[in-house]
Amino acid sequence: MSEIATGTTSLLRASLSRTGKWAASFAFISGAVGDVLNPLGPFAAYIALGAAVAALIIAVAMVLRLVLAAKAMPALIFATSAAAIAGGVYGIQQQTNSQNGVVASLVPAVAELQQSLGIVSQKVAKIEKTVTETQKTVEAIKKSTDTVAKTTEEIAAAQKQQTAQGAETQKTVDMVKQTTDTLAAGQEQQQAQVEKLQATTEQVAASIDTIAKGFAQLAAQGGAIADPKRPDEFYHNARVYELAGDMLNARRSYLAFAGFDVDAVDPYTRFATLLRVQDGKAGAREVFGSLAEKAKAPSLKLVHLLQFDDAQRVDKLNAFIAANPDYAPAYFLLAQEFSEDRLGSQTLADKRSEAQALAKFVSYEQDGGLLKYFIDQTQLADWLDRSRSRLAALGDVLDPSRFVPTLTPTRSNAGWSMTISLPEPATAISWRLGDSGPFTDTGLMALNDQRTGKPMPNPSFELPDSTAAAIIAIKYLDIRGRETGPFDIRFDPDSALQQGNKQILDQFWTSWIAFDAGGNRGLVYFTQMLSFRCAIKAVHYSLNGTALDKEIKMPPCDAKDPYAIPSDYQPYFKVKDDVKSMAVQVTYTDGTKSPVREYKRQ
Numbered sequence: 001m002s003e004i005a006t007g008t009t010s011l012l013r014a015s016l017s018r019t020g021k022w023a024a025s026f027a028f029i030s031g032a033v034g035d036v037l038n039p040l041g042p043f044a045a046y047i048a049l050g051a052a053v054a055a056l057i058i059a060v061a062m063v064l065r066l067v068l069a070a071k072a073m074p075a076l077i078f079a080t081s082a083a084a085i086a087g088g089v090y091g092i093q094q095q096t097n098s099q100n101g102v103v104a105s106l107v108p109a110v111a112e113l114q115q116s117l118g119i120v121s122q123k124v125a126k127i128e129k130t131v132t133e134t135q136k137t138v139e140a141i142k143k144s145t146d147t148v149a150k151t152t153e154e155i156a157a158a159q160k161q162q163t164a165q166g167a168e169t170q171k172t173v174d175m176v177k178q179t180t181d182t183l184a185a186g187q188e189q190q191q192a193q194v195e196k197l198q199a200t201t202e203q204v205a206a207s208i209d210t211i212a213k214g215f216a217q218l219a220a221q222g223g224a225i226a227d228p229k230r231p232d233e234f235y236h237n238a239r240v241y242e243l244a245g246d247m248l249n250a251r252r253s254y255l256a257f258a259g260f261d262v263d264a265v266d267p268y269t270r271f272a273t274l275l276r277v278q279d280g281k282a283g284a285r286e287v288f289g290s291l292a293e294k295a296k297a298p299s300l301k302l303v304h305l306l307q308f309d310d311a312q313r314v315d316k317l318n319a320f321i322a323a324n325p326d327y328a329p330a331y332f333l334l335a336q337e338f339s340e341d342r343l344g345s346q347t348l349a350d351k352r353s354e355a356q357a358l359a360k361f362v363s364y365e366q367d368g369g370l371l372k373y374f375i376d377q378t379q380l381a382d383w384l385d386r387s388r389s390r391l392a393a394l395g396d397v398l399d400p401s402r403f404v405p406t407l408t409p410t411r412s413n414a415g416w417s418m419t420i421s422l423p424e425p426a427t428a429i430s431w432r433l434g435d436s437g438p439f440t441d442t443g444l445m446a447l448n449d450q451r452t453g454k455p456m457p458n459p460s461f462e463l464p465d466s467t468a469a470a471i472i473a474i475k476y477l478d479i480r481g482r483e484t485g486p487f488d489i490r491f492d493p494d495s496a497l498q499q500g501n502k503q504i505l506d507q508f509w510t511s512w513i514a515f516d517a518g519g520n521r522g523l524v525y526f527t528q529m530l531s532f533r534c535a536i537k538a539v540h541y542s543l544n545g546t547a548l549d550k551e552i553k554m555p556p557c558d559a560k561d562p563y564a565i566p567s568d569y570q571p572y573f574k575v576k577d578d579v580k581s582m583a584v585q586v587t588y589t590d591g592t593k594s595p596v597r598e599y600k601r602q
Contacts (some may be wrong), residue, residue, distance in 0.1 A: 045090040051083035207265055211235075212375045219376075228253070231260040235267050235375060243269070247278060259336075263297035265329040266379040270301050281307055298324055299373070306333060313337065327375050328364035331357045332383050339390070347478040348403055348424045355394045358387045392585065405474045407489045409463075409496040411562060416463040416493070418472070425451040426476040431461055432486070434470055439486075452479045465560065467493060497562060498589045501535030506594065513582055513599040524582065525572045526552060527565075534562045538587040543575060546583040546596055 058076040060066075117244040148318055218225070224240045225233045240254035241254035254271040268288075275284035277400035285307035292304040297322075319333045324330065335357035336342055338350040346354070364370050365384065374380040396402055401425040410417045420429060420442070430439035442458040457476070469492045475485030505512070505528075514525040529539060534557035540548040555569050575582075580601050586594040 030566060042090065044288045045086075046086035048083050048090055051079045051081075051086060055079035055083055071145075086365045129547070136165060160335055174324070208262065208372055208375065212263065212371075212377060215375050216377070220602070228256070231257050231262050232375065234260075238271070239376075242274060247274060248451070250274060251278070258291050258295070258300065260293045261297050261300075262375075263299050263373070263375050264375045265299045265302065266293050268303040269306075272307060272512055276307075281309070298327055299329070302327070302330055302333070326364075327359055328370055331361040331382075332387065335361065335387070335390075345479065347480055347482065348397070349478065349482060349484065350480075351394055351397045355391060355397050358391050359398075362387050362391070385509075404487050405476070405485070405489070407474065407491065407559075409491065409493070410500055411465070411493075411497050413561060413563060415465040416467060416496075418463060418491075420474060421459070422476055425449060426457055427452055427454050427479060427481065428477040429457040429459065429477055432473040433463070433467075435473075439473070439475065467491075469493060482550055495560065497557075498535045498557065501532035501562075505529065505532050505535060509594070509597055512584055512586075512597060515582070515599065515601045520572075522574050522577065523572045524575055527571045529586065530554065530565055530571050531563050533557055535588055537589045537591075539584065540587070541582055541584045543579045543582055545581075546598070548583060548585055548596070 018142060022477060034453070055076055059077060061074070062073075106440050108158040110439045137283060210233040211230070214230060215236055218236040219239075219361055220238075228234050232258040234253045238250050241250035242248070251271075251274065253435060254267065254274065258271070259265055272288060275287055279287070285304070288300065288304035288307055289355065292301045295301070302320055306313060306321060306398065308316055314334075314337050317330065317337065320325070321330050321334065335354045338346070338354040338357070340346050362384065370380055370384075371377070406421045408419040408421065410419065418431075422429070429442045432439045440461070442461050444455040447456055447460050448454060469490075471488050472491045473486040473488050475483060475487065476486055508528065512526060514527070516523060518523045526539070529536060529552075533554045536554055539552040539554065541550050541552060542548045543550070552573075555566050558564065582599045582601070583596050584599065585596045588594070
């Protein structure tokens with residue numbers, strides 16, 4: 001180790017003696033130049049850092065014997081000297097905070113030199129400024145160019161969009177035109193269809209008329225057609241075979257007629273009757289169901305639904321009428337559902353439903369409105385005759401005011417007895433006093449009503465004598481259990497008392513006057529009139545004539561006890577023996593007068 005150190009020291013001395021002077025001089029000059037150029041930048045620091053790095057690299061190379069020490073030593077001395085001098089200069093600059101350098105601050109000539117260098121620096125800055133402004137101008141021009149290009153692109157895009165919009169507008173116009181043309185064509189087609197439908201309807205009506213005329217001619221000739229081809233011929237044959245009892249051929253002929261899909265009612269109703277006899281209602285329903293499924297004629301569908309049972313049949317008829325409100329034959333068939341022949345016994349509601357349907361059917365007779373539904377005109381004539389006859393029998397059943405229940409109040413000393421009279425047999429009756437509240441059932445009597453076969457409902461109920469004027473509502477169940485009502489009846493106790501008394505006086509007028517009653521010769525009693533005086537306003541009479549020149553003064557009516565005779569009132573008067581007769585007339589509280597009644601003395 002000592003030998004290596006001794007060799008290194010010797011080498012160092014030798015290198016310093018050879019290169020030390022010029023290396024130190026060059027390092028000093030470099031430091032001075034860096035100090036003078038300090039205004040342009042920290043060159044001293046740059047030189048010191050660069051020299052230090054070079055010295056470090058040379059030293060590492062020498063230690064690792066990457067280079068010969070004898071050759072690398074001068075460079076190491078130069079780099080070390082430069083780093084030391086430049087680093088020292090930079091350190092002094094930092095300590096003195098000298099921006100123009102240490103030498104310039106001590107030597108004026110160097111400061112002047114820096115000013116010269118400053119001119120260059122200003123020119124350089126000016127050039128840089130010019131370059132910068134030029135660059136900015138270039139960028140501005142580029143930006144403007146970009147803007148122009150963008151504007152050009154936008155204009156081009158706008159033109160393109162406008163062109164596209166124009167094309168779209170044209171397309172829309174074309175579509176509108178096409179739609180208009182389509183609508184126009186549709187309207188023309190619809191009009192053509194209407195005209196075609198109208199022509200078809202007229203043709204069908206004409207064909208039915210032709211079929212009807214052909215059928216009438218064939219019926220007049222009699223006998224079956226050997227080779228039938230037309231619908232009237234098949235219908236004629238069906239009738240001929242049916243009358244002859246040949247049901248198989250009759251059935252075949254009816255089926256052949258149905259194949260023509262003729263909208264006429266009478267052939268299908270006759271065919272349905274034949275089928276029900278042969279196959280029962282279920283068989284008829286099955287056959288007509290198959291025919292109606294394939295056919296367009298409403299008459300086939302109408303006769304098909306007639307093959308159902310009772311309530312279901314009525315519901316289907318009503319549904320058919322709702323869908324075909326002007327199909328006249330349906331109303332006659334609906335009327336049959338409520339007829340006495342079908343039901344056995346009719347309620348008032350049944351009669352009204354029958355009358356309404358028949359009246360509707362007959363209304364279509366005007367202007368031959370029924371002819372288009374019938375091939376056999378005798379069938380239509382039969383339906384019309386039955387309808388008119390039945391409407392006459394039903395009378396004014398459609399007038400609801402004629403069939404309102406009545407209530408007859410009867411006053412007793414205990415209160416009111418209310419008797420109900422209904423327009424038809426009932427199975428239950430109930431009533432309510434006032435406009436609201438529950439109804440009270442009148443109950444049943446201990447006997448059966450022969451019209452219904454059920455216990456007869458009690459037709460009366462009681463009210464206390466203190467009952468004020470009010471509305472009494474009445475409702476009842478008819479023989480089919482359908483509720484009818486309620487009907488509101490006005491009850492006025494004062495008016496009811498007067499009307500009740502008047503009815504009794506009119507009914508039993510022979511008891512108004514009694515001569516010599518109970519052996520009391522010469523006395524005339526008017527006890528009955530006195531008992532029912534609440535209906536009397538005045539009583540005038542005359543003896544042995546009809547002058548009515550006298551009056552019987554009655555005590556006022558006592559509504560709380562109307563039939564009682566006041567204890568201080570005398571219900572008779574005395575007459576002479578020559579009185580042979582007495583004439584009496586009563587003026588009632590409602591303003592009416594009784595006939596003049598004459599009573600003979602026995």
